[in-house]
Amino acid sequence: xxxxxxxxxxxxxxxxxxxxxxxxxxxxxxxxxxxxxxxxxxxxxxxxxxxxxxxxxxxxxxxxxxxxxxxxxxxxxxxxxxxxxxxxxxxxxxxxxxxxxxxxxxxxxxxxxxxxxxxxxxxxxxxxxxxxxxxxxxxxxxxxxxxxxxxxxxxxxxxxxxxxxxxxxxxxxxxxxxxxxxxxxxxxxxxxxxxxxxxxxxxxxxxxxxxxxxxxxxxxxxxxxxxxxxxxxxxxxxxxxxxxxxxxxxxxxxxxxxxxxxxxxxxxxxxxxxxxxxxxxxxxxxxxxxxxxxxxxxxxxxxxxxxxxxxxxxxxxxxxxxxxxxxxxxxxxxxxxxxxxxxxxxxxxxxxxxxxxxxxxxxxxxxxxxxxxxxxxxxxxxxxxxxxxxxxxxxxxxxxxxxxxxxxxxxxxx
Numbered sequence: 001x002x003x004x005x006x007x008x009x010x011x012x013x014x015x016x017x018x019x020x021x022x023x024x025x026x027x028x029x030x031x032x033x034x035x036x037x038x039x040x041x042x043x044x045x046x047x048x049x050x051x052x053x054x055x056x057x058x059x060x061x062x063x064x065x066x067x068x069x070x071x072x073x074x075x076x077x078x079x080x081x082x083x084x085x086x087x088x089x090x091x092x093x094x095x096x097x098x099x100x101x102x103x104x105x106x107x108x109x110x111x112x113x114x115x116x117x118x119x120x121x122x123x124x125x126x127x128x129x130x131x132x133x134x135x136x137x138x139x140x141x142x143x144x145x146x147x148x149x150x151x152x153x154x155x156x157x158x159x160x161x162x163x164x165x166x167x168x169x170x171x172x173x174x175x176x177x178x179x180x181x182x183x184x185x186x187x188x189x190x191x192x193x194x195x196x197x198x199x200x201x202x203x204x205x206x207x208x209x210x211x212x213x214x215x216x217x218x219x220x221x222x223x224x225x226x227x228x229x230x231x232x233x234x235x236x237x238x239x240x241x242x243x244x245x246x247x248x249x250x251x252x253x254x255x256x257x258x259x260x261x262x263x264x265x266x267x268x269x270x271x272x273x274x275x276x277x278x279x280x281x282x283x284x285x286x287x288x289x290x291x292x293x294x295x296x297x298x299x300x301x302x303x304x305x306x307x308x309x310x311x312x313x314x315x316x317x318x319x320x321x322x323x324x325x326x327x328x329x330x331x332x333x334x335x336x337x338x339x340x341x342x343x344x345x346x347x348x349x350x351x352x353x354x355x356x357x358x359x360x361x362x363x364x365x366x367x368x369x370x371x372x373x374x375x376x377x378x379x380x381x382x383x384x385x386x387x388x389x390x391x392x393x394x395x396x397x398x399x400x401x402x403x404x405x406x407x408x409x410x411x412x413x414x
Contacts, residue, residue, distance in 0.1 A: 016105065182223075225327045
């Protein structure tokens, strides 16, 4: 028999006080003792010490293990009896195991409840693709020419041209104000592939050691504090190298383990076709995500919004404490949208078995991805787990799988 008192301290945050009787304590203590029954005891041959001797030898360890087991049971009992959906793990503030009495208190976060809007057979307009298969095929071929080409470091007389690889330092200013979040040292850039339109064009013609100032209009999708504004960059060319592309011939094909250029062309065409399909799928996923968020009304807890916003800032290699208030508000807005979508997808998974991935399936996907990238799966998974990324990545894989499931249920309208 146990007593559970739950108090909401703020939206989706609970304070739980739990107490159980001697029957539950004895049950857990017996389970712990079974785990200790073969523990080594000095002066006894392996597995010959009596249970009473083990109780004396491991008194503190058994007490601590029993307390941990009861704390875990307290959390599960609370979820079951109060029909709660937790978010994260509980934070125990105190626990007491004394004789035949156990009590504990913990704080926990819960998922908000909401009525899930219809999500099956939604109509999505077909989106045009940015590139044709033919254009992407040629792009892949040119990338292979550069990948297997010879890299030649800049000399004093060389200057920046298209497709060169350069390392630059740059500072960014809005008026006389230095924008620390947009200043970088040792930035590696391939000319022609900058995400900021017009940026790399302003580097053309530079030589090692040159410093060049230029103005760029930040796109509307940039940080809100500078979006649409004209900012000044001061760039210094530190290093550079040119790539002498190889010919499009059978030799290049053999480097890609293809019989001849005809087979390489066929391979690149297949890659391009797959890329176009993936672009179409991504467009559909984006449409669907927006539709799901707009169709469902959810009050997102502030702590979830803040956590996601700070994760986005860190992923963008920015510092939260250096952001302006307008940028913080933007990240909080995006964070709230992301959390809404995650909550919706979690509820869809609860209703649709086919939209779920098991823990083993997630690990298999991560392992296969590591192998394809030439990495050791076991080491990669351990590293991600040590850094705290594994849980986040697993959640995103599950969300992507669920989104794909819902997209397949949708009707694409021409």
